[in-house]
Amino acid sequence: MGPIRTLYHTTRLRRGAVPIGDILHGLQRSQWLHPAELEAVHEKRLRDLLRFASRRIPFYRRRFQECGLDPAHDRLPHALVSVPPLTRDDLRSSACELVDIEAAPEDRIEERTGGSTGEPTRFVLDRADVAASRAEMLRHFEWVGIAPGVRHAFLWGADRDSWPYRGLRGALKQRLENFLWINSFDLDEDALADVVERLRSFRPRVLVGYASSLVHLARHCLRVGTWIPSVAAIESSAETLTPADREIVHRAFAAEVFDRYGSREVGNVAHECSEHDGLHVSTERLHVEIVDDAGLPVAPGETGRVLVTTLLRRTMPLIRYEIGDLAVARSAGDECPCGRGLPRIGPIRGRTSDVIRGPSGRLLHGEFFTHLFYDIPGVRRFQVVQEDARRLVVSVVSDAEAPAGVGALLRRRILQEGDPLFDVEVRAVDSIVPGPTGKFRFTFSRLSPTSVALDEPAANSEECGARSA
Numbered sequence: 001m002g003p004i005r006t007l008y009h010t011t012r013l014r015r016g017a018v019p020i021g022d023i024l025h026g027l028q029r030s031q032w033l034h035p036a037e038l039e040a041v042h043e044k045r046l047r048d049l050l051r052f053a054s055r056r057i058p059f060y061r062r063r064f065q066e067c068g069l070d071p072a073h074d075r076l077p078h079a080l081v082s083v084p085p086l087t088r089d090d091l092r093s094s095a096c097e098l099v100d101i102e103a104a105p106e107d108r109i110e111e112r113t114g115g116s117t118g119e120p121t122r123f124v125l126d127r128a129d130v131a132a133s134r135a136e137m138l139r140h141f142e143w144v145g146i147a148p149g150v151r152h153a154f155l156w157g158a159d160r161d162s163w164p165y166r167g168l169r170g171a172l173k174q175r176l177e178n179f180l181w182i183n184s185f186d187l188d189e190d191a192l193a194d195v196v197e198r199l200r201s202f203r204p205r206v207l208v209g210y211a212s213s214l215v216h217l218a219r220h221c222l223r224v225g226t227w228i229p230s231v232a233a234i235e236s237s238a239e240t241l242t243p244a245d246r247e248i249v250h251r252a253f254a255a256e257v258f259d260r261y262g263s264r265e266v267g268n269v270a271h272e273c274s275e276h277d278g279l280h281v282s283t284e285r286l287h288v289e290i291v292d293d294a295g296l297p298v299a300p301g302e303t304g305r306v307l308v309t310t311l312l313r314r315t316m317p318l319i320r321y322e323i324g325d326l327a328v329a330r331s332a333g334d335e336c337p338c339g340r341g342l343p344r345i346g347p348i349r350g351r352t353s354d355v356i357r358g359p360s361g362r363l364l365h366g367e368f369f370t371h372l373f374y375d376i377p378g379v380r381r382f383q384v385v386q387e388d389a390r391r392l393v394v395s396v397v398s399d400a401e402a403p404a405g406v407g408a409l410l411r412r413r414i415l416q417e418g419d420p421l422f423d424v425e426v427r428a429v430d431s432i433v434p435g436p437t438g439k440f441r442f443t444f445s446r447l448s449p450t451s452v453a454l455d456e457p458a459a460n461s462e463e464c465g466a467r468s469a
């Protein structure tokens with residue numbers, strides 16, 4: 001099987017108008033460039049994009065004129081902060097004006113995402129950019145230890161991603177690429193036992209999965225006293241990996257845990273290296289900013305909104321796109337001991353809509369709630385939903401090990417450590433289903449996204465910082 005796999009891998013990387021192998025080769029080299037060299041490439045790509053957008057995309061032409069941005073002469077990237085962030089509302093109200101009508105139809109890939117509001121938003125991706133994002137993922141797979149032929153397994157939830165791996169053709173693909181695909185949708189107790197058996201017999205070296213699925217599997221392994229000895233590394237993606245989650249996954253598998261951050265709209269954004277100190281931004285393809293509510297950069301160490309600019313996409317470029325996530329900013333000159341020149345951000349703090357504002361104004365991050373559940377045995381899954389300004393509904397899936405009075409305990413902790421003005425209801429439920437995209441969100445607020453002023457002591461430095469230490 002070895003030579004066939006190698007041939008398959010090489011052919012796969014050479015296929016297409018923009019062969020992924022060529023891009024990957026470039027990325028393998030560029031990651032080691034000095035930060036100053038990378039910045040020069042980055043700045044040129046940003047300027048090219050802004051010039052293109054002002055010529056070809058009516059929305060940006062108008063926007064740049066309104067804010068006085070001169071793409072040809074202004075100092076970049078600094079001048080970009082004058083451009084207002086691009087919101088989902090902009091995408092919905094000005095969809096046609098954001099697309100390059102001269103783009104060749106064969107370059108376009110239509111994509112729709114639901115987002116936290118469930119209201120679909122249309123994106124037009126282009127093939128070259130998608131290929132570059134795919135190559136970035138392969139580069140990260142290398143950091144994690146997935147070289148061609150290395151056994152790996154996916155614990156993945158999104159149905160839309162699973163179709164290439166179904167049926168006979170899918171089985172052949174899994175065999176040739178030497179991976180096992182496991183649909184992580186609705187992993188109940190019987191399914192978990194079966195998943196462990198399949199993984200133990202497949203013996204993957206790397207396990208890639210949604211953060212919540214990995215945690216769910218890890219908890220099961222710890223509970224029943226089993227593990228998957230072959231796993232040396234784990235890549236968590238698609239959802240926020242909290243420090244508590246990381247510890248559970250690390251404890252269950254005794255493996256190195258890497259975080260990858262990306263989204264449907266912009267592809268792979270940032271990846272963790274073996275230093276596990278922040279995530280390296282895919283700076284060859286994206287310009288990433290961490291900003292406050294006014295769209296200005298936050299200071300290093302502070303949490304802010306993530307804005308992403310797609311440097312290579314031409315069909316429908318996103319410029320300062322408000323992706324809806326929060327991350328910690330790092331200083332620009334901060335070099336990683338791994339030697340890569342790619343700038344870093346992070347950790348990623350989750351969705352802006354994961355943040356819950358208590359009735360007395362206190363901001364509670366998703367991590368506040370994971371910590372509440374951390375030391376309670378028998379809790380398998382939970383979800384905290386803020387229904388209105390006061391009302392908090394906590395759904396808990398627990399097993400026989402859960403102590404009596406879990407509900408009262410949680411309620412007391414939320415009132416004491418969170419906000420005494422909450423009206424808390426704890427519900428014992430049999431299961432909690434992931435959202436339509438397959439992503440599991442353990443906290444969310446039905447109120448409009450909260451301001452990012454998260455670094456007030458109540459929400460961040462005390463709660464998240466001190467507890468995760």
Ligand SMILES: [Zn+2]
Nearest residue numbers: 273275336338
């Ligand atoms: Zn590094």
